Each structure stands twice: as C-alpha cells, then as structure tokens.
Amino acid sequence: MVAAIEITGVQKVFSAKGADPVIALEDVSLAVNPGEFVSIIGPSGCGKSTLLYIIAGFTKFDRGSVKVNSSEVSGPGTDRGIVFQEYALFPWLTVLGNTMYGLRHRGLSKNEQREVAEQRIRDIGLVGFEHRYPKELSGGMKQRVAIARTLACDPDILLLDEPFGALDSQTREVMQDQLLRIWQETGKTVLMVTHDVGEAVFCSQRLIVMYARPGRVKSEVDVDIDRSKPREFVMVSDEFNSIRNDVWLSVREEVELTTRMTP
Numbered sequence: 217m218v219a220a221i222e223i224t225g226v227q228k229v230f231s232a233k234g235a236d237p238v239i240a241l242e243d244v245s246l247a248v249n250p251g252e253f254v255s256i257i258g259p260s261g262c263g264k265s266t267l268l269y270i271i272a273g274f275t276k277f278d279r280g281s282v283k284v285n286s287s288e289v290s291g292p293g294t295d296r297g298i299v300f301q302e303y304a305l306f307p308w309l310t311v312l313g314n315t316m317y318g319l320r321h322r323g324l325s326k327n328e329q330r331e332v333a334e335q336r337i338r339d340i341g342l343v344g345f346e347h348r349y350p351k352e353l354s355g356g357m358k359q360r361v362a363i364a365r366t367l368a369c370d371p372d373i374l375l376l377d378e379p380f381g382a383l384d385s386q387t388r389e390v391m392q393d394q395l396l397r398i399w400q401e402t403g404k405t406v407l408m409v410t411h412d413v414g415e416a417v418f419c420s421q422r423l424i425v426m427y428a429r430p431g432r433v434k435s436e437v438d439v440d441i442d443r444s445k446p447r448e449f450v451m452v453s454d455e456f457n458s459i460r461n462d463v464w465l466s467v468r469e470e471v472e473l474t475t476r477m478t479p
C-alpha cells in the first residue's frame with residue numbers, strides 16, 4: 217500500500233540571529249496509511265506542531281523527505297487541510313461565508329459553493345447558524361465551523377493541531393465523537409496532534425509518541441480497542457485503560473525531562 221504520508225529522516229533546526237539554534241526535529245521517520253487515524257503525542261516543545269506544519273507545507277525542513285500520496289511536499293496543497301487550536305475564523309464572515317471561503321478558487325459557481333458549504337454545515341450540526349458571525353458562537357461551534365471549512369475543500373488528509381485544546385471537557389468529548397463520525401463516513405486520513413492521552417487513545421488507531429526535544433519518534437502504539445460500543449463503555453474498558461496508562465507513563469517520562477531542560 218502507498219502511504220498517504222511518508223516522512224523519512226526529517227530534521228528541522230530553527231536558527232535566529234543572536235540565539236542558539238533549536239533542533240526541533242531530528243531524524244523523524246513515520247508513515248500514515250490512507251484512511252488511517254493517527255495521533256502524535258509528546259511533551260510541550262517536542263516538535264509536534266512543527267512536524268504538522270512541515271507536512272502541511274507551511275514550514276521548510278533542513279534534511280529528509282516528506283511525501284504525500286507519493287509526491288514530495290514543496291508547499292501547501294489542496295490534498296491537505298489543517299485545523300488549528302484557535303479556530304482561525306474570519307470575524308467579518310458568517311458561518312456560511314467562512315465555510316465557503318476555501319472554495320473561491322475551485323472553479324465552482326457561487327450556487328455550487330453554497331451547496332457544498334451547506335452540506336458541510338449540516339454534517340457538523342450547525343443548521344440554523346449559517347448567518348451568525350464567529351463572535352456569536354461558542355468555542356465548540358467555532359471549532360465546528362473551522363472543521364466544516366476544511367472539509368468543504370475535500371482534502372484527502374486532515375491535519376489537526378490540538379483541535380479541541382481550547383474547549384471544556386464535555387464539549388471536547390462531543391467534538392471527538394463528531395470527528396470520529398466524520399472520519400468513519402468520509403474515510404479521510406487524519407493526523408492529529410494532541411496533549412491529551414485519553415483523547416489520543418480514544419480517537420486513534422495508532423499513536424506516535426515523541427521524545428522530548430529534539431523531537432524524535434519514541435514509540436508507535438497500535439490502539440486495538442472495540443469502538444463499536446458507546447464512549448462510556450470504551451472509556452472504562454480494560455484495553456482502553458491499559459493503553460492509556462502505558463502511553464501516559466511514556467509521555468510523563470518525557471515531560472519530566474522537559475521540565476529539567478534549559479529553554
């Protein structure tokens with residue numbers, strides 16, 4: 217099978233005048249299969265976001281290779297859509313306007329753009345809010361609009377950078393359930409960065425645990441849990457708790473190292 221994302225030996229060093237260079241990523245290799253849901257987890261500063269931005273084509277890297285659907289990444293592309301923690305909505309556009317935004321250059325008529333956007337607004341359960349502005353929405357609703365906007369462009373790959381990090385725990389759980397439903401319905405490849413071990417285990421088929429800076433892959437963990445049952449059964453199952461505890465201990469070791477590092 218050809219990997220949807222294939223990263224080989226990637227290194228990224230940030231250098232700024234008058235400051236020591238920071239090795240954000242060192243020899244990172246990983247692959248994500250088409251339709252797979254993978255999460256990256258690790259301590260703050262281990263290069264998770266940097267890796268995601270490299271795959272998105274926003275950040276250049278110094279060494280190695282990054283391929284998406286077998287093609288070397290040389291910049292952003294319509295095959296990848298990214299969702300940020302802080303929603304990144306345009307405050308002057310409505311829910312509909314924000315969702316239609318990415319479709320402007322797709323060669324679709326205004327009516328077609330509107331149809332696609334309305335479908336995505338239905339998918340994320342915001343019917344009735346099409347003409348509201350971001351300031352009139354809750355955090356969870358804003359993040360749903362950000363997801364709808366990304367989905368409207370129909371990328372093969374969703375890159376999610378702490379997408380639910382700013383939400384309260386109940387809203388976060390509802391959003392995780394919606395994301396999983398969308399993933400199952402669309403078959404998209406999802407690569408998510410999160411700090412939350414429970415979220416990573418609940419949502420993902422596979423986890424990539426990172427070492428503290430410089431970021432390297434510490435381990436890969438297959439999450440073999442039965443997701444056919446409702447959340448409340450999954451979260452108390454032995455399989456879920458055993459994987460969550462192992463991953464939590466592994467991440468905690470790195471967090472302890474991070475707290476002893478100089479900035």
Ligand SMILES: Nc1ncnc2c1ncn2[C@@H]1O[C@H](COP(=O)(O)OP(=O)(O)OP(=O)(O)O)[C@@H](O)[C@H]1O
Binds near residue numbers: 261263265
């Ligand atoms: N534009 C930049 N210029 C200089 N250093 C940077 C830049 N972006 C990131 N870094 C550094 O690279 C390292 C990795 O940062 P990155 O944001 O990728 O980590 P992270 O694992 O996503 O952290 P967090 O979980 O806190 O968001 C950090 O030491 C950070 O300070």
